[in-house]
Amino acid sequence: MKEETPTSKFKWCNLILIITMTVLLIRLWDLQIMRGSEMRKLSEQNRIRVKKVIAPRGIIYDKSGRVLADTRPSFNVYITPEDIKDFSQTVDGLAKLLYVDRDDIIDKLKAASRMPPSFPVKIKSDIPMDEVARIESHRVYIPGASIQIEPKRNYPFGKMLAHALGYVSEINDEELKAKEYKSYSPGDYVGKYGLEKNYENYLRGADGEKRVEVDARGREVRTLDIIEPTPGNSLHLNIDMDLQAIVEKAMENKKGGCVALDPKTGGVLVLASRPAFDPNKFASGITKEDWKTIALDKTHPLQNRVTQGRYPPGSTFKIVLALKALESGIINERTTFICRGGFPFGNRVFKCWKKGGHGSVAVHRGIVESCDVFFYNVGLKLGIDRIHEMAASIGLGKLTGIDLPGEKQGLVPSPGWKKKTYGQPWYEGETVSVAIGQGAVWLTPIQLAQLASFVANDGVTFKPQLVNRIVSPEGKVIKVFEHVTNSNIKLKKETLKLVRDGMRGVVNEPGGTAYGSRLQTVAMSGKTGTAQSASLEKGGQDHAWFIAYAPSEEPSIAITALVEHGGHGSSAAAPIAKAITENLFRVRTEIKEAKTHENR
Amino acid sequence: MRIDKRRLYHLDWYLIFNGLALFGIGVMNLVSATSSFYSGSLNFIIKQLIAFALGLILIIVITHYDYRLIAHHSKWFYLGGLFFVVLVLIIGLVAGGARRWISILGISFQPSEFMKPIMVMVLANMLYEKKRENIPLSLRDIIKPMVWTFVPFILIVKQPDLGTGVIIVLTSLAILWFVGLKKSTYAVLISFGLLTPFIAWNYLMKPYQKMRVLSFINIDADPAGFGYHAKQALIAVGSGKFLGKGFMSGTQHKLQFIPEHHTDFIFTVFGEEWGFIGSVVLFALFISFIHRCLKVALDAHDELGSIIAFGVASIIYLQFTINVLMAIHLAPVVGIPLPLISYGGSSLLSTLISIGLLLNISTRRYMF
Numbered sequence: 017m018k019e020e021t022p023t024s025k026f027k028w029c030n031l032i033l034i035i036t037m038t039v040l041l042i043r044l045w046d047l048q049i050m051r052g053s054e055m056r057k058l059s060e061q062n063r064i065r066v067k068k069v070i071a072p073r074g075i076i077y078d079k080s081g082r083v084l085a086d087t088r089p090s091f092n093v094y095i096t097p098e099d100i101k102d103f104s105q106t107v108d109g110l111a112k113l114l115y116v117d118r119d120d121i122i123d124k125l126k127a128a129s130r131m132p133p134s135f136p137v138k139i140k141s142d143i144p145m146d147e148v149a150r151i152e153s154h155r156v157y158i159p160g161a162s163i164q165i166e167p168k169r170n171y172p173f174g175k176m177l178a179h180a181l182g183y184v185s186e187i188n189d190e191e192l193k194a195k196e197y198k199s200y201s202p203g204d205y206v207g208k209y210g211l212e213k214n215y216e217n218y219l220r221g222a223d224g225e226k227r228v229e230v231d232a233r234g235r236e237v238r239t240l241d242i243i244e245p246t247p248g249n250s251l252h253l254n255i256d257m258d259l260q261a262i263v264e265k266a267m268e269n270k271k272g273g274c275v276a277l278d279p280k281t282g283g284v285l286v287l288a289s290r291p292a293f294d295p296n297k298f299a300s301g302i303t304k305e306d307w308k309t310i311a312l313d314k315t316h317p318l319q320n321r322v323t324q325g326r327y328p329p330g331s332t333f334k335i336v337l338a339l340k341a342l343e344s345g346i347i348n349e350r351t352t353f354i355c356r357g358g359f360p361f362g363n364r365v366f367k368c369w370k371k372g373g374h375g376s377v378a379v380h381r382g383i384v385e386s387c388d389v390f391f392y393n394v395g396l397k398l399g400i401d402r403i404h405e406m407a408a409s410i411g412l413g414k415l416t417g418i419d420l421p422g423e424k425q426g427l428v429p430s431p432g433w434k435k436k437t438y439g440q441p442w443y444e445g446e447t448v449s450v451a452i453g454q455g456a457v458w459l460t461p462i463q464l465a466q467l468a469s470f471v472a473n474d475g476v477t478f479k480p481q482l483v484n485r486i487v488s489p490e491g492k493v494i495k496v497f498e499h500v501t502n503s504n505i506k507l508k509k510e511t512l513k514l515v516r517d518g519m520r521g522v523v524n525e526p527g528g529t530a531y532g533s534r535l536q537t538v539a540m541s542g543k544t545g546t547a548q549s550a551s552l553e554k555g556g557q558d559h560a561w562f563i564a565y566a567p568s569e570e571p572s573i574a575i576t577a578l579v580e581h582g583g584h585g586s587s588a589a590a591p592i593a594k595a596i597t598e599n600l601f602r603v604r605t606e607i608k609e610a611k612t613h614e615n616r
Numbered sequence: 617m618r619i620d621k622r623r624l625y626h627l628d629w630y631l632i633f634n635g636l637a638l639f640g641i642g643v644m645n646l647v648s649a650t651s652s653f654y655s656g657s658l659n660f661i662i663k664q665l666i667a668f669a670l671g672l673i674l675i676i677v678i679t680h681y682d683y684r685l686i687a688h689h690s691k692w693f694y695l696g697g698l699f700f701v702v703l704v705l706i707i708g709l710v711a712g713g714a715r716r717w718i719s720i721l722g723i724s725f726q727p728s729e730f731m732k733p734i735m736v737m738v739l740a741n742m743l744y745e746k747k748r749e750n751i752p753l754s755l756r757d758i759i760k761p762m763v764w765t766f767v768p769f770i771l772i773v774k775q776p777d778l779g780t781g782v783i784i785v786l787t788s789l790a791i792l793w794f795v796g797l798k799k800s801t802y803a804v805l806i807s808f809g810l811l812t813p814f815i816a817w818n819y820l821m822k823p824y825q826k827m828r829v830l831s832f833i834n835i836d837a838d839p840a841g842f843g844y845h846a847k848q849a850l851i852a853v854g855s856g857k858f859l860g861k862g863f864m865s866g867t868q869h870k871l872q873f874i875p876e877h878h879t880d881f882i883f884t885v886f887g888e889e890w891g892f893i894g895s896v897v898l899f900a901l902f903i904s905f906i907h908r909c910l911k912v913a914l915d916a917h918d919e920l921g922s923i924i925a926f927g928v929a930s931i932i933y934l935q936f937t938i939n940v941l942m943a944i945h946l947a948p949v950v951g952i953p954l955p956l957i958s959y960g961g962s963s964l965l966s967t968l969i970s971i972g973l974l975l976n977i978s979t980r981r982y983m984f
Contacts (some may be wrong), residue, residue: 025794029910029929036937037903039894043944047854048892054853059888062851063867101844231871 028336063229064240065134070274071175071221072167074248076181076211077482079285080110082456085212090168090300093161094136097125100160109158113150114140125191128202138186138203139366140581142168142300155235169205169212169299175292177255180284180420180482182210183295185302208298210320211251211449211482213421218486218494221248236444247489262599263288266592271580272559273321273461274592275480279469279574281499281564282478284418284446286575289321307601323416323423326458327578330433330545330585331529332563333453335467335515338379340406341394342511343418349514352378355389359448366392366448383518384528386465386544388452395451401441403450404430410470411477412463418480425465429456454548464509465576466502468563471515472571473542475505519543520568529561529586533594538601539568542575542593544585552601557581560588566597573600628912628978634905635956635971639668641886641898642957647834648863649878649885650872654700662877667961671968678972679979686976687920690737694764697734700727701771708775716775722874726962728772728780733970735784736791736927738764743795744920752798758911761788778825778952779880783934789924790920790930826889832948845881848873853887853895878959880951883943898957899940906933912978921977928970931955 047055076085087599093114100106107125121139128137141163143151151163169184187206191197197468200206206220207213224245229237263274267290276286291313297306310317319325341347357373361365368374368388374381382390395403407413415430427433429450431442449455467479479500486495507518517539522528529544545561560582565571582588622928643664650660678686699716704727708715717724739761746753765788771779789805797805817826831843835850852868855861866888868878874884887895909929916922932955941947953963 023914026914030907033903033933036933037899039946040899040940040944044853044887044892044895044947045946046858047850048887048895051854052857055851056857058851059855059868062848063871074908229867229871231873237871284842613877 017514041525059414062317063237064227067226067231067236069224069226069242069245070166071223071245071248073169073184073205073221074215074219074489075250076219077250077252078255078260079253080256081252084177084253084255084257085169085171085310087167088170089165090142091138091145091408092138092164092166093143093151093162095125095139095160096134096162097160097404098133102159106111106158108535110139110151110161111156113154113158114147117141118501131202135201136162136164136203136426140301141186143608168542169295171295171299173257174296175294176288177257177260178210178292178295179289179322180210180253180255180287181295182212182214183208183293183298184212184422185298198534205299209295209318211253213484214419215251215486219248219251221489222246241314249489249494250487252484253276253482254281254285254483254488255287256600257283259286259596259600260288262292262595263592264292266595267579270588271315271321272578272582272589273325274575274577274596275322275465276573276575276596277465277469277480278434279473279477279571281485282469282481282502284480284482285573287322287482289319289325291315291317293317320420321578321580322461322576323420324460325578326424326426326460327545327549327559327561327580328455328457329453329459329464329560330547330561331452332352332453332464332467332543332561332585333387333457333459333546334383334386334391335471335519335543335563336407336412337391337394337398337403338383338412338450338510338518339410339471339507340402341398342379342514343406343507344398344402346397346512347535350378352376353382353390353393355387357389359389359392361392361396361448362445364445379514380518380521383515383543384521384525386522386529391451392448393549393559395447396444398447400429400431400447400450403447405427409503409505411466412459414463416460416462416466416480416502417500418462422464424460426459427456429460453545459574461578464561464563464578465574468542468574468576470503470505471512471519472574474512474564475503475507477502477504489523508592516541516568519565523564523590524568530564530590532586533590534561535594535598535601538566538597540564540566540593540597541568542590544590546583546585549581557583560585562586562593564590564593564597567602573597623979626979626982628908628975631905631908631912631971631974633977634901634908636957637824638898638901638905640697642882643890644863644953645882645886645957646878646959648866648889649869649882650741651864652872653878656658662966663961664959667964668968671965673759674965674969675972675975678969679976681976682980683921683924683973683976684918686973687737687741687924690734690741693734694738697727697731698768698771701728701731701768704775706772706875714775714777716777719757725965726777726960728768728775728777729960729962729966730969731768731772731784732780732787732931733928733973735765736770736786736924736931736970737973739788739791740923740927743791744918744923745756747795747919747923750796752796753792753801754806755756755801758792758797758801761792773820776822777951779938779953781948782938783931786934787927787930790934791927794926795921799820829948832945836946845875846945846949849881849884849943852884852937853944856888856891858892859887860887860894863889865889876951879953880939880949881943882954882958883940886957887943902932902936904934912974912981915981916977921980922975925977928974931969931970 018531027044072087078084107121111121124139125137184205184207187204189198207216209353226242227240231237263286270290273289277284291312355368355374355377357368357371374387377387377390407428413424413426415423434442447457450457466477479502481497485493488494523530523534523540523542530542542562542564547559549559560579562577562585565574575596577592634802647657650657704718707845709717709719716726742761769781769785834846835843867873868883868888870883874881877885906929913922913925916925935952935955942949953960955967
């Protein structure tokens with residue numbers, strides 16, 4: 017047996033040292049020389065991440081430049097799946113810190129599962145400062161979570177003009193699959209209602225990109241370079257926010273809609289629908305409860321009553337009959353019918369609203385005092401076809417083409433329609449109902465505003481237009497909306513004069529149905545309407561209508577006001593139009609006076 | 617304290633300069649490694665330098681007393697060390713899920729680190745006579761050394777500080793090998809060695825330790841946890857390429873992709889910033905240093921000095937090798953510092969004490 021000497025032990029040691037050095041050097045050679053470039057690339061990818069810089073949406077202004085929708089900075093919480101170390105730690109931690117449901121977070125992550133793991137998934141939007149602080153102080157424990165400061169849609173007027181402005185909210189799964197939203201990714205905001213939806217392509221800017229260096233927790237350490245986002249284009253509306261505010265105030269706690277047009281251009285000056293919703297709630301990621309309250313609300317706050325609400329027009333429809341009857345010579349200024357408070361037809365009696373009757377009524381008093389019997393007679397003489405024809409040429413029962421999505425068509429019945437829908441012939445008795453805007457006549461307030469415009473503007477109407485022009489972020493005008501003629505009917509001067517005198521009398525003559533809403537400063541013309549509502553809600557009160565234009569001589573505004581279950585048009589709807597006109601022309605007079613003063 | 621000029625002349629300057637070179641590289645590397653911390657580098661560097669200054673004083677004190685005297689009293693150091701190790705288990709500070717530090721008068725230290733040189737002295741003192749007589753150790757002879765090793769080992773692993781425990785056991789085994797073993801003893805130790813993995817896996821290891829082993833075997837088994845860190849460490853070292861990214865320019869550690877990059881994973885910082893060239897120089901310095909330690913053992917005046925010097929060489933060799941192998945994914949992740957390079961006062965002091973023992977032995981090599 018060979019004795020081990022102390023020196024042989026040292027030889028072993030030296031051998032071990034040599035082996036160690038060799039192993040280490042081979043490994044380093046492999047790592048740093050053979051695979052060095054690959055490893056260098058991995059380390060770069062590790063730290064460089066491309067992040068989206070969200071472009072601010074275009075601003076929406078009213079006609080005098082007041083901001084109706086803009087963007088403000090908000091804090092949004094994201095999870096970058098790639099940076100998660102322990103899934104349940106991050107998800108549970110975040111759920112606790114943000115008071116959200118764990119399943120909601122997982123749903124959001126699932127929705128974005130087709131994106132690469134480095135794609136940040138938005139978990140909660142617009143969190144308050146205390147939640148920002150909580151997350152920042154706990155972020156070591158929730159790797160993968162981050163807070164981004166991003167532009168958020170902001171509607172400074174809250175519920176005002178909500179139905180016209182609409183709202184934006186996060187794009188959903190179905191939309192993402194649709195072709196038109198090809199350029200969108202999960203978490204993007206998209207206009208879902210109103211102008212925000214209609215002008216999405218203009219309002220949406222082009223998102224920028226920045227390359228940032230991030231640390232192992234996905235925190236940004238520094239920005240390497242940035243492609244600035246391009247903000248969206250601005251919309252300048254025809255809306256006059258002063259008038260809008262007056263209408264909104266007048267309609268507070270009421271249900272209904274009000275719209276005011278410039279009859280010379282079709283520009284929409286006021287568009288109010290009540291009850292309304294707060295678009296800000298959608299912009300900051302509406303909560304499930306909030307959505308439920310709005311969606312299940314029986315008063316339908318999401319319905320734009322002006323363009324989507326269909327109601328029997330009631331007596332306002334008499335204007336259509338008067339126009340047609342005079343124009344076709346069926347009646348003239350002096351044609352009279354006797355009103356005894358009722359109109360027997362077939363085996364029933366159609367009543368006039370005035371129990372005692374109006375006596376002998378010609379067209380002027382028929383309009384002014386809204387005599388039903390007069391128009392029963394006119395209606396029968398005209399026949400349903402001619403009524404339908406006139407209504408259609410004014411644009412009633414047709415889309416007005418207002419620049420809002422989801423407009424409803426309404427209906428002016430005709431024998432053809434009835435045959436097609438019910439397979440039944442038309443009965444004369446139905447014409448009697450239609451004559452006073454009942455029966456199967458269903459119109460939207462915007463259509464009746466077109467009727468007022470039609471009279472005000474000598475038989476010419478324009479497509480109602482909310483947006484006046486689109487302006488780029490640099491201030492360049494991209495698009496100006498030219499007036500689009502909807503109807504252009506040559507009417508006899510005599511016809512127009514008689515109807516306009518009648519409508520002027522409604523407001524300005526004693527006995528006129530809207531005499532209570534007359535003004536000292538300016539002459540307003542109008543027509544009241546009280547339509548029987550189908551539903552028995554609120555004690556079955558009738559819908560109150562008022563259509564108007566002003567000034568009577570040289571109209572510059574056409575108005576429709578509708579109050580659901582408001583009772584009489586004269587008491588419920590006319591004061592709203594009065595408020596608008598009063599305010600509009602008081603201001604105008606003041607300006608005129610000031611100018612004359614200056615000139616002096 | 618009178619300094620003997622002849623001893624000063626016999627000081628092992630090779631060892632000193634080699635050690636200083638390593639420590640210098642360590643401090644420089646630490647500046648970069650700690651620069652990304654919120655508190656900045658300065659705080660770390662100052663603490664490290666204070667520990668170094670303290671270590672120098674200890675070296676002078678240790679060198680002053682004859683190592684035979686120190687080894688003679690090593691039992692008391694051993695008991696003192698054990699006392700603190702037990703104390704850690706009772707009043708230790710918890711950090712990162714382990715109870716490894718105790719704080720006395722505001723200074724916190726890690727007693728397990730000091731058990732390394734103490735174990736070397738105790739075992740040397742126990743075994744040098746056998747070595748002198750050149751009798752291979754029988755099974756009976758190694759019972760006492762093994763008991764003395766396993767008591768601190770179990771206490772330290774309980775903290776848990778598996779890294780230090782492993783170093784202590786391996787150093788003890790190296791010393792036993794160095795003293796000489798009978799064939800039967802080899803046989804028993806080897807068969808124990810073969811059994812250990814099974815016993816450890818089934819009865820001793822904690823789930824996170826098993827995870828480390830699993831992720832060592834398959835780096836992608838746990839991409840979010842230990843495997844992830846191991847991968848990031850590899851990327852760091854590899855991305856250094858031939859010349860490295862340059863001092864202070866490493867991104868992997870600055871961006872916190874690697875945990876403990878200023879302590880156990882310090883080599884990833886160095887490898888990333890100094891590349892292949894720098895790493896070769898660093899390794900050469902370590903190998904040269906260890907080789908010099910072995911030379912002290914070889915030239916020692918007596919077997920006691922020889923065993924102590926060999927033990928110290930083993931400690932440094934084992935820590936260096938395992939630490940680097942771990943960083944380049946050739947060994948599972950275990951908390952072992954890189955001597956003179958890693959941040960940590962206790963580890964640095966322990967290494968300096970060991971070097972003090974070496975200097976002590978080398979200056980007395982011509983003693984009669």
